[in-house]
Amino acid sequence: MVSSSSKILFICFIVSTMTCFVALATDNNPLQDFCVADANSPVLVNGLVCKDPKVVTENDFFTSGLNVAGDTSKNLVGSNVTTVNVARIPGLNTLGISLVRIDFAPWGINAPHTHPRATEILTVIQGTLRVGFVTSNPENRHITKVLNEGDVFVFPQGLIHYQQNIGHGNAVAIAGLNSQNPGVITIANAVFGANQDISADILAKAFQLNRNTVKDLQKRFD
Template identity: 60%
Template sequence: MHKSNSTIHIRKIMAKGGFVLAILALVAVHSLAGDPSPVQDFCVADLNSEIFVNGLPCKNPKLATPDDFFFSGLDKPGNTNNKVGSNVTLVNVARLPGLNTFGISIARLDYAPYGLNPPHTHPRGTEVLTVIEGTLLVGFISSSPNNKLFLKTLHPGDVFTFPVGLIHFQFNAGDSPAVAIAGLSSQNPGLIVIADALFDSNPPIPDDVLEKALQVDKEIIEALKAQYKV
């Protein structure tokens, strides 16, 4: 059976009598493995609690019901009658309290013909997207200094993944509606739409900052910000 380099290294330490060091090495290896698993069967989120923790507090497990683990509605198309022609129906812990501590969520994405899910990021979750209907042009951009674009055309049954925190998008390249289902590796992956963050922040980013960052005139910045005042 194959043994990891970490295990072999720990055994070498123990062979030298460094028992305490071996224990510390085990702790270090475990700390690199990611978030710890839940220590109970479930932790249904108490959405009404005023306690603030990294996640959501649990309600009494004796009060849990099947509805805490249930959501209905992903069979229904979302409203794509908007400026970008897309809609995301996200089922995260706020809509499905039983997801609390499980580190997952799911979403339905609907696209009108030539609709766009604009460039955005999920700061806390990797996304895996499966196309159900239509044709999507999808892509993500690696971090600086490369800023490499990974672009792919997807058809029904195709799967593509967007790494956590990286800017990505989906565009309906066809003249008929498109539908996709996405899984995300967080109960609350978060969303930062790049254009919204730049031109519709509260309070607004100073024009001088945006002019310098984007290397455009003030008139262009004002025109872009005006799109959010309609």
């Protein structure tokens, strides 16, 4: 005779196995040619609702202007990022890809930041860049390299990374990201420019600074 406990274990095994088969049968790829974003839809989903394909035009898959240099004088770090994501090309919706152009003034930086939803692959079009990223705790290993025109470098998803123009002229890079909306968290802005402020006591202890220094930094990032 089979015990009641054995029967229960057998049933649990069958149920869990069936659940795995159902999960494996899920299609996580697009099930149509495209899903052009309908920015006017009131429906909120993880992504954007599809526009009726009958009203889609070639302009939903197009943008221009990446030949125009970004204005690097608008901030103190000396860089400008021109983003080509689903907000700029609605046809990118569900395709999991986007693009940026990064312009650097001499010795300008793209400050340390992360992309929570994407890995980045960058190629230098003009100039010379020092780039790098930092691995996760506890190693916190700094991996860095100098790139020249035509060189390519990868920044793994979620890791803090940066680029710096180390030449005396302007520099330009193009980067691809495997998300239509990769997101960006600039470390200094997020920590010292949070809305509302993170407690100065917390930041002072975390960064081993005095409260007055923290308050001054928070004013700079208001």
